[in-house]
Amino acid sequence: MQDARDAQHRSHDYIVVGAGSAGCVLAARLSEDPGVRVLLVEAGPPDDAAEIHVPAAFAKLFRTKYDWDYTSEPEPGLGGRRCFLPRGKTFGGSSSMNAMIYIRGNRRDYDAWSAAGAKGWSWDEVFPYFLRAEDHHGGASDWHAAGGPLTVSRGRSRHPLMTAYVEAAQEAGHPFTPDFNGPEQDGFGYYDLTQRNGLRCSTADAYLRPALARPNLTVLSGAQCTRLLFSGERAAGVEAEHHGELVELRAEREVVLSAGAYNSPQLLMLSGIGIAAELEALDIAPRADLPVGENLQDHPHLPLIHLTDTESLMTAMTPENLALLEAEGRGPLTSNAGEAGGFVRTLAGLDAPDVQIHALPVMFHEEGLGAPAAHAFHHGAVLLDATARGKVSLRSALPSAKPRIVHNYLSTEEDRAAAVRALRVLLDIADRPALRAHRRSDFLAPRSDSDRDLLDFARRELHTLYHPAGTCAMGPVVDNELRVHGVRGLRVADASVMPTLVRGNTNAPTIMIAEKAADLLRGV
Template identity: 75%
Template sequence: MYDYIIVGAGSAGCVLAARLSEDPDVRVLLVEAGPVDDAREIHVPVAFAKLFRTKYDWDYLTEPEPGLEDRRCYLPRGRMLGGSSSMNAMIYIRGNRRDYDAWAAAGAQGWGWDDVLPYFLRAEDHHAGVSSWHGAGGPLPVNPGRSRSPLVDAFLAAAQQAGHRFNPDFNGPEQDGVGYYELTQRDGLRCSAAAAYLHPVLDRPNLRVLTAGQCTRILFDGDRAAGVEVDRGGVMEELRCEGEVILSAGAYNSPQLLMLSGIGVADELAAHGIAPRVDLPVGENLQDHPHLPVIHLTDTESLFTAETPENVRLLESEGRGPLTSNVGEGGGFFRTADGLDAPDVQIHAVPAMFHEEGLGVATDHGFHIGAVLLAPTSRGKVALRSALPSAKPRIVHNYLATGEDRATAVRALRLVRDIVGRPALRAHHRADFLVPADNSDAGLLAHARCVLHTLYHPTSTCAIGPVVDHKLRVYGVTGLRVADASVMPSVVRGNTNAPTIMIAERAADLIRGTSAAAGYRREPTAVQHPA
């Protein structure tokens, strides 16, 4: 019997396990479907794409996407300790303060910028020390990258030639501008949420970590979540808790588990033979950052030749060199239309031929300039494929479904073409590899439809407001919360790992605030939806 059962040992789950087990009087169980994070490719930063479509990846696909000429898009998600923080590009971005203030204005009490900033600071161990914008001494290291390609230097110079200012800190006073990304690395190696939060506390006697155990449903005692059912190699186990079940399985898997447990759109659950417990719009409101690559070939050395014995020695002896590259070493934030109160486009500058959704084999030196829609208006959905927990969910992102997103995509690609055409970057250009046919709106949109893929930032399928309350409690039941990127009311402007860690940091305080050290003060009735 446990006090807390946390489902999913990704970015949020690792934080929650570490924070909740700080109290020696509570018993915490962390359940992860995948294996331990012991593969070398997890820890060598440049190698993360080698984890794609392995046992460390959920390896999802979208359904045919209507806005992409019915293409199906590959959706990698981490399936190991650390989750997607064990296979991401390690970029530390909080988003824009307007994102959080918009959450609060829409009813997410306690989630405005001034509310969440202390949790970012608590998590952070920033290389420059404490300031009004950064924290030090937290579990999560935030450091400059130790690989700086001349191709990324050229991108930054070209962007400044195009009139965009240099920004030394995207998490400082202003987000706009171009610069190098700060990374969640320690000594040149990846520092996932597992490395930062979980591994240092694995010896706590009140914390158990169970790997290779896929949760199949939430167990209920009346309207109280009383535990979970776990499939461990075909053997089903029931694991019980006295306090709370906390879902931290991510924007695809948390809604799937809720639906398998009878919490979702009632008619859709009934169609799968699942008795509806609570009728909620679980799985709706899916959001992501669409990524639009433009790739050129070059004679300048790129990451194509990074794996040399010399660079291996540099990594192992000094923690530097090309193998420490996070791939997306630099970039920036831009406003591509008049009247915007925050950036609408982000760029990642990659000194490599990162193509075919990260699955393509590099055959030459190249550079990739990828534009990202930061505030998409298209909305997708996660739904059940069947009542079998082993069946992958049906995922439709509806990329480029709205006129606003199509117009932003055209402006984003035009921005990339402008920067690539500037002298500093043009000097490194040998040939086109994956580029728009022309600069017309039709040509740019056609390119977007053909090449768009995920930037790996799914959110909002169990959002605060429609599915959970501002304390992340699922409506209609007790003892059940969701704490991961799925609770974001809308996707933030920037990479989502740091915000997910922040959500879990705050969730830990919310949970401890409704629990006593020696026992648990449960709400006497189920949390009701305000509607």
């Protein structure tokens, strides 16, 4: 770790902004070259909270110092309701407070990127970067790799409610799928997790921590970047606030933003890179007129909760289970909550799944902020290819002001129809014998299965699945090598560069983007 004043007076080749899912990867990969000096700047504290490392406890990090704790603007498609938008603010970023589900997405997602102009990002071209990152529990195969930094494991908690859930899905006619990252994504089964010995394996664990001993890597925590510094048309560094002082940190080669789909566009706009008219309205001199912050995408989540007489994870946090986790890496506290689920196509003729299901053996409600009130199980449907597009914009020119975020959930007819179909999939599975044996009554469910009641329910209960992306997209904002248009020495490498969202959880694709970005920076 480094003091800001020391970092200010040192020379760095690269500055990486954000020690999150992408930033930890980039800092580790770039610093593999002993002749390159790398500075990694993180706004949050180190990942020293016990709740970060105990898989089942991740929701306890919401609205703490480890969370950016964003809230959307009133959402027009949800009757003006605001949505809670947590994002990791610590080493590992959101990989330190997510459900650890390892999903790459569907090969069609990446082939669509390439077909739309993102050359170099087809499935065949990105697949090697997934493999380079991976240390898979099953070893090397046609679909997986061994020996990479990121441990990908089977879940060590197989809750009886989740076994029943997968059985119920098969009773509903859905196939069993042993590996969602294998040849076929459709079907139901159990998720692979970014865990090591039953504990979370964030990018801080997998990449950053092994690299900290390198003398050419400097890590500065508790330093929020306020603007980019320029020398002519070249990005020359960043200004950051550290313990109430502003410091200037200089990069000889490049600055890379890995601050995420909300914060990367915010920092660009604060630095004059964005929609010129909107920046001028805030007295920010435009440097590059680009649609930064547009194209915001997310996976909307539609939850159902059923009460049960079967013991859930609600009572798992005991001294005995904690000791079992710490000593042997097993037991209910290894659960990522979202142990099981699947991918389905809700319309005939689709060439890939349009809905993903996550099932949890615990009550997860009030956007994850409510404490479990009874034994229950939860299952939620995610719209994988939602058509709505939102926006991130500045609230003011003050870097301390949180950005304005509107996702426009359920603002299109296509998404409203998809929400109704997705809820019907959930209701069908919940009504199968394997779950009926555990389902005592409903805690959170629609009044009926009519289109109107299903849509009303969706508008009341929809929340984020924590997958924002697209706000610095390849094409409009950055080129296919992730360089910001109109500015030299500046790239973005995180989920914000995705032209469209992938079908599945976004942590593994974000790590892939960072792995590929490291090669682009090194000219490989």
